[in-house]
Amino acid sequence: MTELRAVTAAGERVSAVLHRERHEPGAVELLVSAAEVWRLFPEIGATGTAGMDALLRALRAELDRDPPGEDSACVVTWPSRDAEAIRAFLDHGLAPMTALAVRTAPPEPVAELPGVTIRRARPEDFDAALDLALEIFDYSTLVALPRREETAEVLAPDLRRKLDQGTAPVWVAEVDGVVAGLADCSWVDVTADSGAAELLPLGSWGYLNNVGTARELRGRGIGRALAGTTHEYFRERGATGTYLYYNPPNPLSSVFWHRQGYRPLLTIWEVRPASLLR
Structure with a gap:
C-alpha cells in the first residue's frame, strides 16, 4: 500500500492510497479482473477535475517507476454522478467498464x-x-x-x-x-x-x-x-x-x-x- 500526494495548478493538495493486488491463476477474481491491479482510492475534497487529474498524474509517475505487465489494470471506483471526476478519467485514458447498480423500488x-x-x-x-x-x-x-x-x-x-x-x-x-x-x-x-x-x-x-x-x-x-x-x-x-x-x-x-x-x-x-x- 502506497500513499500518493499531489498538488493542483491552483496549489490545492490532494492525496490517495494506492493498493496493488495480484491474483494467482485459478482465482475467482480473475473472472472479472486483471491479474495485477493498481487500485486507487482518491481523496480530492472539493477540487473536482483538477484534483483527480493531479492524482492520476502521480499514479502515472508511480507506474513509470515500476512498470506493470500486460495482464494488468489501473482501477478507480467512484460515484457515478460525479461528472467533474469523469472528465479527468477520460483525459487519462480510463473507461467506465463496470457499474454497481441498485434497485429499491x-x-x-x-x-x-x-x-x-x-x-x-x-x-x-x-x-x-x-x-x-x-x-x-x-x-x-x-x-x-x-x-x-x-x-x-x-x-x-x-x-x-x-x-x-x-x-x-x-x-x-x-x-x-x-x-x-x-x-x-x-x-x-x-x-x-x-x-x-x-x-x-x-x-x-x-x-x-x-x-x-x-x-x-x-x-x-x-x-x-x-x-x-x-x-x-x-x-x-x-x-x-x-x-x-x-x-x-x-x-x-x-x-x-x-x-x-x-x-x-x-x-x-x-x-x-x-x-x-x-
Missing part, C-alpha cells in the same frame, strides 16, 4: 409468457445452467475483460454447490422443456464491519450475479420475467433492495437493467493494461 407484476416456465433450478440443470453462464460471459468479453481459459473450471464448483444444496436463489427459464434462461442470485448481508459496507447501505441485499437468456431467444421477455421473479422473491423476504454489476459499454445490459429500475451508484473506471494510463 417495489417489483412490477411478473407477466406470464406463453410457453415459458420460470422455476427454481435443480441439480439436473447444472450442465445447461453452466452453458448459459458461459454464453453470458462470452458476450461480455466483447466489451470487457477477455474470457480466460479456466472460466468454466472457476464457475462450475459454486454453481454446482448451489444447485446441489437447493437453498440458493437460482432460477431457470424453460421453453418447450429446454432451459433457455438463467438467474443466478444470492443474499448479501451488509453490516457495519463488512467490506460490502464501503459500497452499499446497511441491510440484507439480494445480489443478481448472472442473469441472461440464450442468444436465439432474446427479445421475448424471458430476461424480464426472470428479473421480475428474483425481485419478488427478495421483496417477499424483506430485502433492503437488490443490486448487480453491469458493463456500461454492453449494448444489452446497459439498457435492460435501467428499464428494470436499476440506477448506477458507483462506476469502476479502468485502463488495461495499466501501462496505457496517460
Whole structure:
C-alpha cells in the first residue's frame, strides 16, 4: 500500500492510497479482473477535475517507476454522478467498464409468457445452467475483460454447490422443456464491519450475479420475467433492495437493467493494461 500526494495548478493538495493486488491463476477474481491491479482510492475534497487529474498524474509517475505487465489494470471506483471526476478519467485514458447498480423500488407484476416456465433450478440443470453462464460471459468479453481459459473450471464448483444444496436463489427459464434462461442470485448481508459496507447501505441485499437468456431467444421477455421473479422473491423476504454489476459499454445490459429500475451508484473506471494510463 502506497500513499500518493499531489498538488493542483491552483496549489490545492490532494492525496490517495494506492493498493496493488495480484491474483494467482485459478482465482475467482480473475473472472472479472486483471491479474495485477493498481487500485486507487482518491481523496480530492472539493477540487473536482483538477484534483483527480493531479492524482492520476502521480499514479502515472508511480507506474513509470515500476512498470506493470500486460495482464494488468489501473482501477478507480467512484460515484457515478460525479461528472467533474469523469472528465479527468477520460483525459487519462480510463473507461467506465463496470457499474454497481441498485434497485429499491417495489417489483412490477411478473407477466406470464406463453410457453415459458420460470422455476427454481435443480441439480439436473447444472450442465445447461453452466452453458448459459458461459454464453453470458462470452458476450461480455466483447466489451470487457477477455474470457480466460479456466472460466468454466472457476464457475462450475459454486454453481454446482448451489444447485446441489437447493437453498440458493437460482432460477431457470424453460421453453418447450429446454432451459433457455438463467438467474443466478444470492443474499448479501451488509453490516457495519463488512467490506460490502464501503459500497452499499446497511441491510440484507439480494445480489443478481448472472442473469441472461440464450442468444436465439432474446427479445421475448424471458430476461424480464426472470428479473421480475428474483425481485419478488427478495421483496417477499424483506430485502433492503437488490443490486448487480453491469458493463456500461454492453449494448444489452446497459439498457435492460435501467428499464428494470436499476440506477448506477458507483462506476469502476479502468485502463488495461495499466501501462496505457496517460
